[in-house]
Amino acid sequence: xxxxxxxxxxxxETDRLMFSLVHxxxxxxxxxxxxxxxxxxxxxxxxxxxxxVQAGHSLGLGELADELTCVRSNITQLVDRLEADGLxxxxxxxxxxxxxxxxxxxxxxxxxxxxxKQVEKLLDALSKACSGVDLEAFERALSCLxxxxxxxx
Amino acid sequence: xxxxxxxxxxxxETDRLMFSLVHxxxxxxxxxxxxxxxxxxxxxxxxxxxxxVQAGHSLGLGELADELTCVRSNITQLVDRLEADGLxxxxxxxxxxxxxxxxxxxxxxxxxxxxxKQVEKLLDALSKACSGVDLEAFERALSCLxxxxxxxx
DNA sequence: CCTGCATTATTCATATATGAATAAAATATT
DNA sequence: AATATTTTATTCATATATGAATAATGCAGG
Numbered sequence: 001x002x003x004x005x006x007x008x009x010x011x012x013e014t015d016r017l018m019f020s021l022v023h024x025x026x027x028x029x030x031x032x033x034x035x036x037x038x039x040x041x042x043x044x045x046x047x048x049x050x051x052x053v054q055a056g057h058s059l060g061l062g063e064l065a066d067e068l069t070c071v072r073s074n075i076t077q078l079v080d081r082l083e084a085d086g087l088x089x090x091x092x093x094x095x096x097x098x099x100x101x102x103x104x105x106x107x108x109x110x111x112x113x114x115x116x117k118q119v120e121k122l123l124d125a126l127s128k129a130c131s132g133v134d135l136e137a138f139e140r141a142l143s144c145l146x147x148x149x150x151x152x153x
Numbered sequence: 154x155x156x157x158x159x160x161x162x163x164x165x166e167t168d169r170l171m172f173s174l175v176h177x178x179x180x181x182x183x184x185x186x187x188x189x190x191x192x193x194x195x196x197x198x199x200x201x202x203x204x205x206v207q208a209g210h211s212l213g214l215g216e217l218a219d220e221l222t223c224v225r226s227n228i229t230q231l232v233d234r235l236e237a238d239g240l241x242x243x244x245x246x247x248x249x250x251x252x253x254x255x256x257x258x259x260x261x262x263x264x265x266x267x268x269x270k271q272v273e274k275l276l277d278a279l280s281k282a283c284s285g286v287d288l289e290a291f292e293r294a295l296s297c298l299x300x301x302x303x304x305x306x
Numbered sequence: 307c308c309t310g311c312a313t314t315a316t317t318c319a320t321a322t323a324t325g326a327a328t329a330a331a332a333t334a335t336t
Numbered sequence: 337a338a339t340a341t342t343t344t345a346t347t348c349a350t351a352t353a354t355g356a357a358t359a360a361t362g363c364a365g366g
Contacts (some may be wrong), residue, residue, distance in 0.1 A: 001223035001353070006200040013288055014280040018181060024298045025178030029172060032158070044322065047159040061345065070154035071324060076346055081321075097342040098331045121160070127167040130297045135166055138294040141286045145177045145279070154323070197352065214315065224354060229316055234351075251314040251361045 021145075027127075035118040039111060040085075044068075044078055046119075049087060049104060049112040058091055058103035087111055159283075175299075181279075188271040192264060193238075197221075197231055201258060202240060202265040211244055211256035240264055 029043070029088050036046050051067045052059060059067070066077045082088035089107030093099035104112070158172050167296070178261070182196070204220045205212060218228045220225050232255050235241035240261030246252035 001197060001200070001221050006221075008201040012276070012280060013154075014214070014278050014283050017283070017288055018276065018279060020292060020295045021174070022178045022181060022291060023252060024295045028298060029293065034362085042321075044154060047154070050159045068154050068159075070322095071320060072345065073325075073347080077186050077322075093289055096332075096344080100345060111275060123165070123171065126171060126298070127165060130167050130170070133294045133297055135170055137290045138170060139173060139203045139288055141283070141291040142173045142177045144283045145181060146288055215313085223352095225315065226317080226355075227353060230352075250364075251313080253315060259356075 007037045014064055027029055031122055032119065035122045036115050038118050039114040041111060041115045045082060045085070045087070046112065046115045048075075048102075049081060049108055049115070052088070052102060052104040053109060053112045058101040060093060060101055062099070082108070184275055187270065188275045189268050191271050192267040194264060194268045198235055198238070198240070199265065199268045201228075201231055201235060201255075202261055202268070205241065205255060205257040205263045206262060211254040213246060213252045213254055215252070217255055235261070 033043055036042060039091075041049075047068055048064060051064060061079060062072060062077045065072045068075070079088060080088065081092060082102075086105060090102055090104050091101040091103050093101050158168070158175065186196055189195060194202075200221055200283075201217060204217060214228045214232060215225060217224045217232075223230070232241060232243065236243060239258060241257055242254050244254040244256050246254050
């Protein structure tokens with residue numbers, strides 16, 4: 001659902017800009033998910049696999065949650081699904097029995113590589129499409145949205 | 154979760170740009186949801202209310218699904234929640250007994266107005282923050298992502 | 307008029323996200 | 337050492353999203 005900024009009739013230039021920005025990002029995400037689906041992956045699954053592959057060793061579920069900036073219960077479920085897919089296994093932590101570690105399997109590693117190839121292909125295409133764009137100006141424009149990080153929790 | 158483009162180590166300029174774009178959009182959405190939460194609303198709830206208020210009359214759930222570009226089962230649930238909040242009521246369609254209509258209540262209308270005020274405030278702030286930005290260049294840059302709409306269903 | 311097809315909303319299964327409540331284990335404090 | 341606190345993952349409730357299967361109604365063609 002395009003739940004962002006339902007047109008209330010605002011005609012301001014910057015309002016349309018915000019809308020375009022969000023729309024472009026959603027389109028990007030859609031293509032990203034589409035690319036990963038070729039390898040039977042989703043964004044979250046690929047992200048978790050990538051963190052594990054990058055790390056080069058198993059990670060505690062809490063670490064993984066931090067890396068993926070999400071709450072722990074989310075990771076519990078995500079690892080459940082990854083485990084069901086055979087891409088990851090849970091392992092005990094001998095140093096701390098509270099901790100559950102996630103270790104990528106051989107299949108998981110191959111799948112991550114395959115996913116990364118699809119993402120690379122997408123980024124190549126996007127790179128070409130953006131060849132004529134003034135990246136500096138774009139980056140500068142985006143930075144103005146980054147201010148005021150909101151309240152702290 | 155920041156599930157998009159987990160840093161695989163790509164150093165290409167455009168890759169970082171895509172990441173920035175998605176990140177900026179998510180930040181925008183976060184602030185949008187934050188603004189609406191002041192009035193006890195969420196993005197989807199506000200979007201549905203807005204469509205109903207805009208229409209000026211009740212809408213069939215299918216129409217609402219089209220307006221919000223989502224599947225019908227989604228609307229069934231959303232209207233369930235809006236009805237539980239007392240912001241919307243289901244009504245029969247006398248012309249077609251298959252159709253269920255959603256009608257905004259008095260409270261729902263007030264809530265939509267309150268939500269719109271908060272969104273307006275946010276957009277004002279953003280508009281000011283983007284005062285120095287070359288909107289033309291930004292729009293042009295965004296347009297390059299819009300191409301290739303992918304496969305049709 | 308009946309039969310088959312299309313359309314409508316709902317239900318169900320699933321994926322993803324959050325946050326509160328819980329249980330188990332580690333650590334700190336008395 | 338016993339107790340209290342913190343940290344860990346899980347479970348549960350909830351919100352949002354999708355898509356398949358279902359049930360009810362409408363409609364077209366015979």
